[in-house]
Amino acid sequence: MKMAMAGLYKRVLPSPAVDFASSDGKQLFIKAIQNGTLEGFYRLISYFQTQSEPAYCGLASLSMVLNALAIDPGRKWKGPWRWFDESMLDCCEPLEKVKEKGISFGKLVCLAHCAGAKVEAFRTNQSSLDDFRIFVVRCSTSDERHIISSYHRSIFKQTGTGHFSPLGGYHAGRDMALILDVARFKYPPHWVPLKLLW
Amino acid sequence: MKMAMAGLYKRVLPSPAVDFASSDGKQLFIKAIQNGTLEGFYRLISYFQTQSEPAYCGLASLSMVLNALAIDPGRKWKGPWRWFDESMLDCCEPLEKVKEKGISFGKLVCLAHCAGAKVEAFRTNQSSLDDFRIFVVRCSTSDERHIISSYHRSIFKQTGTGHFSPLGGYHAGRDMALILDVARFKYPPHWVPLKLLW
Numbered sequence: 001m002k003m004a005m006a007g008l009y010k011r012v013l014p015s016p017a018v019d020f021a022s023s024d025g026k027q028l029f030i031k032a033i034q035n036g037t038l039e040g041f042y043r044l045i046s047y048f049q050t051q052s053e054p055a056y057c058g059l060a061s062l063s064m065v066l067n068a069l070a071i072d073p074g075r076k077w078k079g080p081w082r083w084f085d086e087s088m089l090d091c092c093e094p095l096e097k098v099k100e101k102g103i104s105f106g107k108l109v110c111l112a113h114c115a116g117a118k119v120e121a122f123r124t125n126q127s128s129l130d131d132f133r134i135f136v137v138r139c140s141t142s143d144e145r146h147i148i149s150s151y152h153r154s155i156f157k158q159t160g161t162g163h164f165s166p167l168g169g170y171h172a173g174r175d176m177a178l179i180l181d182v183a184r185f186k187y188p189p190h191w192v193p194l195k196l197l198w
Numbered sequence: 199m200k201m202a203m204a205g206l207y208k209r210v211l212p213s214p215a216v217d218f219a220s221s222d223g224k225q226l227f228i229k230a231i232q233n234g235t236l237e238g239f240y241r242l243i244s245y246f247q248t249q250s251e252p253a254y255c256g257l258a259s260l261s262m263v264l265n266a267l268a269i270d271p272g273r274k275w276k277g278p279w280r281w282f283d284e285s286m287l288d289c290c291e292p293l294e295k296v297k298e299k300g301i302s303f304g305k306l307v308c309l310a311h312c313a314g315a316k317v318e319a320f321r322t323n324q325s326s327l328d329d330f331r332i333f334v335v336r337c338s339t340s341d342e343r344h345i346i347s348s349y350h351r352s353i354f355k356q357t358g359t360g361h362f363s364p365l366g367g368y369h370a371g372r373d374m375a376l377i378l379d380v381a382r383f384k385y386p387p388h389w390v391p392l393k394l395l396w
Contacts, residue, residue, distance in 0.1 A: 007273075007279060008279055008280065010268075020240055021241045021341065029240075030231060033231070042223070043219045045243055045246065046218060046219060046386050048244075048246050052276075054277050070208075077383065078250075079252050080204075080205045080206045081205060081383045081384065082206065185275065186279065
């Protein structure tokens with residue numbers, strides 16, 4: 001008899017999200033590469049990481065992007081190495097508070113500035129879906145700009161609440177974006193309809 | 199005047215290795231995808247991580263592969279989640295010893311077994327370059343098998359000594375393998391000639 005195991009081993013990814021490593025996900029990926037809307041993927045995926053605390057999705061997303069942008073933190077991480085880690089993002093909001101409650105959109109923007117990134121922030125009530133799409137295309141066709149998306153899990157029928165994760169690319173034909181979910185102990189990277197993400 | 203900063207911000211990747219995110223690296227990637235020798239990449243890259251200690255390259259490589267194989271650790275990591283982390287690979291060799299001295303090839307094989315993986319180990323003095331190539335092709339065309347490579351940094355003119363990292367794929371035309379270097383604070387993922395890796 002196998003004992004019931006306390007705790008959770010991942011969650012089933014609900015539709016309409018498409019698992020990055022599924023057959024459909026691979027097709028989306030190849031087509032997006034051919035169309036030039038996965039140019040930013042290479043650098044970003046090189047620094048894909050797991051959020052180390054349940055409320056660190058914002059910090060993990062930002063540390064991925066800062067490393068992908070090759071911004072030198074000017075501080076040592078471990079040994080002689082300078083490298084961005086969530087634990088070094090101790091500006092704008094105390095880490096203890098982030099650990100407990102997560103981080104707001106505004107505070108994450110502040111933190112990205114502090115860390116040396118050039119930031120443009122877009123809020124849904126101050127821009128449109130078309131603006132968002134234009135920006136997603138601009139970032140996915142370059143490897144010098146990356147997007148961190150802030151959304152509510154319920155939009156995709158996923159368990160959980162507010163969440164941050166970077167976008168790895170875009171598929172124009174099906175108007176889908178690739179979410180590199182930093183809570184990857186729960187959901188794998190997945191493609192979602194851009195309209196829902198907005 | 200800019201002050202000299204103690205510590206290191208990455209290393210320049212020496213030839214013949216080709217940076218994954220360079221123009222040449224992207225071409226190698228696209229061709230390998232078309233040839234079906236990047237099938238294992240999707241799952242593996244979904245769990246790409248940084249080694250958390252200077253001597254944890256073996257543990258980080260193994261935890262990537264265990265997560266990519268979707269092996270349930272049967273133990274909780276953080277919160278309710280079961281997920282492989284280097285700190286949970288505490289079998290075969292005490293973690294304190296690994297932290298100080300790294301892990302041997304044999305002990306890493308033992309550890310992979312303990313964690314629930316089905317393992318085949320190939321040593322250079324017991325097999326050939328052709329065997330290795332056959333095995334790399336077999337793994338890169340499937341997403342159910344992954345390779346962790348053990349090699350000496352000096353072969354690629356890289357600083358450092360013995361190192362472990364998983365292979366993300368293979369390019370048949372140029373006979374090159376993609377190393378997903380877990381010491382990514384130092385070198386980005388890169389393609390290398392298979393002959394040198396052997």
